[in-house]
Amino acid sequence: MMSVLAVEVPYWGQSLLRVLGGIVAVLLPAGTIVYVFLFKMMSFMQSRLGPMEAGPYGSLQLVAEVGKWLQKEDIIPERADARIFKMAPVVVLVSTFLLIAVVPFGPDAWFTNFEVGIFYALAVSSLSVLGILMAGWASANKYSLLGGLRAAGQLIAYELPMVLAVIGVVIQAGTMNLQQIVVAQNSGSIFGFDGLGNPYILTQFVGFVVFMIAIQAELTQAPFDMPIAESELVSGYMTEYSGFRFLIFFIGEFATAGVFSLLTSVLFLGGWGVPFAWFGWSDVDSVANWMNVAGPIIMITKMMLIAFIIMWVRFSSPRFREDQLQRFAWKVLIPVSLGNIALTSIFKVVM
């Protein structure tokens, strides 16, 4: 039985708390990313102010947008396959919610402590492809179908380098449990120096770069936004969606960006922890309780950092052509990440 602020919580209460926490951990980053990066940062990069009217400094713009979408008519094309058309956005959003379940936010602040956490995350993140294909097909629109097919081809091509980049981290940490990966980074040392721990962005830099490129493609953000290229495909598989169904796709896009940023910070930036040598901790049990409060704050900070890089690249890069995109994945990223795995395993055995 777990106790929260000296109150004993039964199992069903814990489960309820964890579900609520998961919803907050998905929706809060999504809203923050949309406001800070999509509304404000993009405007500043383009020498304009962005939304300024709704609330102080436009901070309530998001509420206005959601309100606008919610009151729009729910349009389903006449010749569309209505049932699958309605199901598709939900499948995409569900894959995001499944993803957050394994992300740890503190020594005791986790949703599930799963032995093969990162493997699970990679598996459920591939579910969103199904939703995108369903949306593209069920819309009965040639642009949508093309967008769906492009998205599927791209997501399959970039899932492979993503998995291969993670394998380097798993070899170095010696575990697939995300909590243990955090502990391994913070209690580690680089050539005997433990003042920084061993965040894998330093010792797995190649893996980090490959992973960042791969999640950029998985999130279909520019320069990998071929599937929703508005100048060729209107907006790909989302063309026929409007109102709250479009809103679900929109939330799904930025919530997934947030969750992938959280995963990146767990895998490469040391997650919720601070280097354990600072406070003389040795393992996860000896970590002080206040880390359960500080951990989420550290995680959100790192998430904003990674999301900033993703959005920065998005707003400043032109789009890849379809053949360049595939060639880049299969001929550059996969060989590089395979080489990274070979090098990592040699170092792991030798040292």
Next chain:
Amino acid sequence: MFAAELLVAQNIGFAVIALAMIVGALRVVTTNNVVHAALWLVVVLSGAAAQYVLLAAEFVAITQVLVYIGAVMVLFLFGTMLTRARIGTERDLNNTYWRLGIPVAGVLFAAMAIALASSFGDEQLPKEPRVIGVQEISDQIFGPYLLPFWALSFVLLAAIIGAIVLARKD
């Protein structure tokens, strides 16, 4: 006492999932739309993954999702959508010899039932279900089962080379 309660819940879970899988499997062969058939197959395969979870085989369950739903089914859908995927019902989807499938399915079921019964017999699941760790699985694969593992890798490599040969234009 706790273990007995757990098994009751497990049996109910098994029944619910198995029912969903049977309905899904029937719909795969009876539906009049290729894409609907593929999506019902997704239901069946995720049911299989859920059964693995009930057996405390987490790693196998996740592999099932990653390989079958994340890759195989996406390729299925991709292929059907590229070629013939019309919205609405299609006629003449059924093969004219579909009745031949019934005895074949019966024979397959009998063969699997005999194989399972003869290899496990009266053996029962352990009273205290234990999650098998990844390390134990990898010790098995890279220990006693190394030769089959290599053979499988060889077959897959041959398949990849075959695909490249078929796809090359010159």
